[in-house]
Amino acid sequence: MSRRRHSDENDGGQPHKRRRTSEPVEIEDRLESLICRVGEKSTSSLESNLEGLAGVLEADLPNYKNKILRILCSVARLLPEKLTVYTTLVGLLNARNYNFGGEFVEAMIRQLKETLKSNLYSEAVYLIRFLSDLVNCHVIAAPSMLAMFENFVSVTQEEDIPQVRSDWYVYAVLSCLPWVGKELYEKKDVEMDRLLNQIDGYLKRRQKTHVVMLQVWTAEKPHPQEEYLDCLWAQVQKLKKDRWQERHVLRPYIAFDSVLCEALQHNLPPFTPPAHIDDAVYPMPHVVFRIFDYTDAPEGPVMPGSHSVERFVIEENLHCIIKSHWKERKTCAAQLLSYPGKSKIPLNYHIVEVIFGELFQLPAPPHIDVMYTALLIELCKLQPGSLPQVLAQATEMMYMRLDTMNTTCADRLINWFSHHLSNFQFRWSWDDWSDCLTLDFEKPKPKFVKEVLEKCMRLSYHQRIVDIVPPSFSALIPAEPLFQYKYIDENNVSLPGFAVSISVGNAIKSRATNDEILAVLKEVPNPNKDDDDDEGDSFNPLKIDVFLQTLLHLAAKSFSHSFSALAKFHEVLKTLTESDEGKLHILRVVYEAWKNHPQMISVLVDKMIRTQIVDCAAVANWIFSQDMAHDFTRLYVWEILHSTIRKMNKHVQKIQKELEEAKDKLEKQQHKKQKDSGDEEDMERNSEDEDGQLEEQIERLQEKVESAQSEQKNLFLVIFQRFIMMLTEHLVRCETSSMDINTYWYKNCVERLQQIFLMHHVIIQQYMGTLENLLFTAELDHHILAVYQQFCALQL
Structure with missing residues (x-):
């Protein structure tokens, strides 16, 4: 932007002058591009690219040191999946220029303080992990890193703080150990043992009442839904038992060991975690989602066990890729599929598990739900041979475990699956799920199939759904979404209000005003009132029934017709629903007329709240009323409430x-x-x-x-x-x-x-x-x- 603006100012001026002043901007852009793209596809090896880049940056340090510092600090925070690539680069620069290494460490510590102050805890974890990996690159001295970890773990001794605070600091330490544990243990084994014992003591005494609320499945088998700190602790303990050897962290700095080990190291300045303040928002705990193990991926490389640290490293890197690229689904899918070291792992299984893990995360996924749908569709397009099979296998497994699946996660599964099917001509082997037809339809499996078909219908049309499922599934196919007009049938002539409904219909067709409609409605008797009761007729259920049934019947052609009808007769509707009973009754009428079209009910209720015909409390009371008992467990009802x-x-x-x-x-x-x-x-x-x-x-x-x-x-x-x-x-x-x-x-x-x-x-x-x-x-x-x-x- 600044470059374009500058050239505009100089139009008509001296060309050589313009070129000279825009040059620094071009160089800065080039530096940013070189740094951000290192490690991506290239004809040369990563090591030679890093060596070349370190030479370029060293030459530019005298003029562009601040810019280079700023870029390196931001990639440490924003591109965590390339962590070791950038720590190696910083190591090479530190070996060539000790002062720059010191300034970089100071800048990182400043940035860490800022992120903690701003409640950016996931970014803070990446910065701490980056600093810890600089120990492997001989930039930071191991004892000072350990001292920082000890300060973090000392937070567990603070009094009157929420558990989520101490949880986060313990997580920050544990999640760095796959990268730096070996180096620290070799240099400071006694201190490391003491640190791990402190963590062990903390984890044994922390309470876990919250876990039940966050689990995707209530069943312990086949995969227990472990709390994230418990799972990571088990992985770190196994790593220690394996003498801190892990095989999935890319470590480019090993190739430069002879250069790096000659470099002078820096001590981290003493870092005290910022004190707890009441408005701090710490990350919520979560459970680790598991759907696959090594038995589910029988061909190809073996999937690491759920308590191996490799599983943590792979999942963490995949989460980082999604976090960095989630706004660009094509880039995100390509980056996931080109994961380094993919030949050593069943990558498609890991990707599918990580994506569903994020989608099912409670209370909310890290990104908007539809992003995961779009990402899975893109992955299926890029790998049409293998990924759709893994996805189908995962869907089948989740279907089999629906009985113990959390209802919120089942909602998300319904929304994802129906949306996914709509992108693939609704093709699915429905006969494989015919077991649900023999069950009570209130049980999770038939309920799931029914809700999926309901959502598919929203994304298509009724006849299409009838055509795509086998005839045996007819009981689960949604009803045709037709309006139920009770005043249309001549057999109902004796219904109270039948005659007035004809007058109201004629008045609406002849473009009557709100006042004229209200005058017609005066003829409707009030079933709630005695003949000798002269009180005003503020709530007359029959009036609401006759008017709204007739109005919605005439506007039943589309959503927009219905919206126009509500807007045109807003005054009448407000008059009829002045009381709380009136508001409740108008919702009953909408439900009764459109009960075969849940989407129409949802949009009409939404519209009536926006136009203040009904209020939010009335909607809540209606959902919990006896009238809605039949649909109480239906998904659309809860979508309306939320x-x-x-x-x-x-x-x-x-x-x-x-x-x-x-x-x-x-x-x-x-x-x-x-x-x-x-x-x-x-x-x-x-x-x-x-x-x-x-x-x-x-x-x-x-x-x-x-x-x-x-x-x-x-x-x-x-x-x-x-x-x-x-x-x-x-x-x-x-x-x-x-x-x-x-x-x-x-x-x-x-x-x-x-x-x-x-x-x-x-x-x-x-x-x-x-x-x-x-x-x-x-x-x-x-x-x-x-x-x-x-x-x-x-x-x-």
Whole structure:
């Protein structure tokens, strides 16, 4: 950008002058390109490329030292998959220029402090790992690295800190040991043993209540869903037992050992972890996803065991590649498939496992869900022979284990699989899953197939779905998405409101105004009111029924027709739904009319919230009402609820932002007034008027924020209260009739409760005190209370 702008300024000037001033920019760009692309496809070996690049950079150090420092620091943070390539480069530069090596180490430490201060913990891990690998390159002295690790582990002795803080510092140390463990142990074995014993003691005493909430599968077999620190600790212990030998870290610096071992080393400055502050946001714990082991990949290279450190190194590198390239699916897929050392491992199995591990990560995947779908499609295109087979094998295995799969992960699996099928002509060997046809349709397997077909229909059309599945699956094919208009059938002439529905339909067709429609609706009797009751008829279910059924029937052709109809008669709908009962009833009518078209229900509910025909609490109450019991475990119902919560949260954030902006504006004005205090009186009076207006605006916004937050808190209270009521009823019913509480409905309901906590954890944490005092009290049944305790444990 700067280069183009510069040449524009000099158009018509002296050409030689323009060339000279733009040259440094060109050189800087070239340096950045050379550094960022080292290690990529080349005719020369990596070692000769590194040696050549080190020579180029050394020559440019006198003029471009700061730029080179900046680039090397950022690749250490942003391209962790090429970690050892860059540590070798820094090692070679340090061997040629000791002062530069010292300045680089100082710059890295400054950057590490910044990332920790900014809560960028994953980037901080990469920086620490980079520093530790510089020990192998004779840039950093081993004792000073060990001293930094000891300071990190000492965080476990701090008092009154959340466990997630000490977890992260222990993870930061353990995750460096595959790279530097051997070097440290050879030089400082006694100190290393002491450090590992401290970590062992910490891991034995830390609590793991949270694990249940984060597991993809509840079953321990065939692959236990291990907590990430426990798994890494087991891998490090095995590494130590194997004398710190590992075979999957690319170590280009070995080729330069004779040069590097002559270099002078630097000591890290004493590094004290920044003190805990209340608004620090530490990474949440997670479980390590496993779906394959060596028996699943019988041909080709053997898959490393789940407790071998090689498994950690491979997975970590694949995660890094995805993190670096996730915005460009083609680049990302190509980088994954050209993983160095791929001939030694069953790469496709590792890639598929890592991608699903990220997709199923709770509370949320690292990247947007659809990215994983796009990435898998791209991988299938690049490796049409082998990768689709591994993917089909993984899908089959996940289908087989659906009974114990977490409901949130099953949702993501449904969304991924249906989207994937839509890109491959919906081809699948459905007959292989015919076992689900003999089961109760509320069980996970038939439920999964039904939901997948439902989603496929959204991405296609009904007849296509009928054509793609075998006739034996007809019971699981979604109903044809037709409108159910109860006033169309002449057999229903006796229905209350039938005659008025014809008048309403005619009025709508003849473009009647809102007032004219309301006048027609006055003829509708109120079934809730006695004849001698003269009170106003604020809630008349029949009025809502007649009007909305007729309106939606006439607009049933498409989403846009329906949206236009709601917009045109917004005033009528607002009038009919002034009361809470009215809001609840309008949702019932939408459901009754469109129950064979869940997508239409979703978009209409969404539209009615946006246009304030219904509020968020009404939607929550409707979802938990008896009317929805039949669909309570359906995926679309929970998509509606989460979308409703997100809308509420966005509404609060929007008003809070407006308030902050108004406060900032007032502060700036007052600051300016102090600077210009010597000016004339009338200017002062004007600014006082402006201040007064702003203060009034701030007061109004403050009230709006408080009102919105109160509404938000109420929404969560409604949701959790309804969960507690439903689960308590189930538990009491099972106890009185001596039944097992663990039904599929119960598992689904408990996991939906966990899902609410996890997906909206940031907001819910603001209201923990209220929830504890009003709902999740000690008297609550321990089955329900356990979910709340698991949630609390995530941030303790």
